[in-house]
Amino acid sequence: xxxxxxxxxxxxxxxxxxxxxxxxxxxxxxxxxxxxxxxxxxxxxxxxxxxxxxxxxxxxxxxxxxxxxxxxxxxxxxxxxxxxxxxxxxxxxxxxxxxxxxxxxxxxxxxxxxxxxxxxxxxxxxxxxxxxxxxxxxxxxxxxxxxxxxxxxxxxxxxxxxxxxxxxxxxxxxxxxxxxxxxxxxxxxxxxxxxxxxxxxxxxxxxxxxxxxxxxxxxxxxxxxxxxxxxxxxxxxxxxxxxxx
Numbered sequence: 011x012x013x014x015x016x017x018x019x020x021x022x023x024x025x026x027x028x029x030x031x032x033x034x035x036x037x038x039x040x041x042x043x044x045x046x047x048x049x050x051x052x053x054x055x056x057x058x059x060x061x062x063x064x065x066x067x068x069x070x071x072x073x074x075x076x077x078x079x080x081x082x083x084x085x086x087x088x089x090x091x092x093x094x095x096x097x098x099x100x101x102x103x104x105x106x107x108x109x110x111x112x113x114x115x116x117x118x119x120x121x122x123x124x125x126x127x128x129x130x131x132x133x134x135x136x137x138x139x140x141x142x143x144x145x146x147x148x149x150x151x152x153x154x155x156x157x158x159x160x161x162x163x164x165x166x167x168x169x170x171x172x173x174x175x176x177x178x179x180x181x182x183x184x185x186x187x188x189x190x191x192x193x194x195x196x197x198x199x200x201x202x203x204x205x206x207x208x209x210x211x212x213x214x215x216x217x218x219x220x221x222x223x224x225x226x227x228x229x230x231x232x233x234x235x236x237x238x239x240x241x242x243x244x245x246x247x248x249x250x251x252x253x254x255x
Contacts (some may be wrong), residue, residue, distance in 0.1 A: 068119060081101070155202075186198065
């Protein structure tokens with residue numbers, strides 16, 4: 011009897027996953043100075059969904075915790091190729107659209123650029139790249155997918171070097187919007203409609219946000235060199251009597 015009950019639960023979960031629909035998918039990622047991340051994922055699921063497998067465009071998710079969900083809901087994180095997945099199971103009595111919030115940790119979400127011995131760096135000193143790629147590997151369609159990344163305050167979003175998919179004729183751009191929040195810079199990727207197999211990605215180039223004193227120092231040095239080089243001319247003009255003296 012226990013075996014039959016377990017099989018029935020698995021079959022129901024599998025049917026739920028197959029028929030699931032994610033109406034909205036909102037991911038907020040915070041990246042710290044070490045390049046580690048913390049995420050908050052907010053999902054709105056269609057009604058009558060007992061289980062849904064949610065791909066997450068972040069590798070090696072840890073410490074996944076439900077912070078808002080119907081009582082009895084569970085979440086389990088796993089690795090799914092180059093990204094992670096969350097298996098969310100809801101109580102059987104759940105009805106109507108459901109909104110869930112899940113928090114997790116994401117180590118090394120923006121690793122420092124590695125330079126092999128004997129090779130030249132591919133990026134200028136201090137420049138970092140943030141890359142996010144989401145692939146809808148499951149059958150559940152995503153009605154709207156958004157991900158917003160909050161970068162460390164010491165970094166400035168310099169350029170968007172990748173923003174996919176390309177805008178459709180009916181969409182207004184840009185695909186990736188740079189902005190700010192809590193004194194830090196942000197990048198937001200927004201895509202409407204992702205079926206199974208569809209993907210979305212962005213790559214942001216970041217530079218140090220600290221003020222550069224290079225040009226000021228160079229200007230002071232040039233002024234000193236000028237004064238030193240023409241000191242005799244300046245002193246002669248100062249000593250020469252003016253007209254009518």
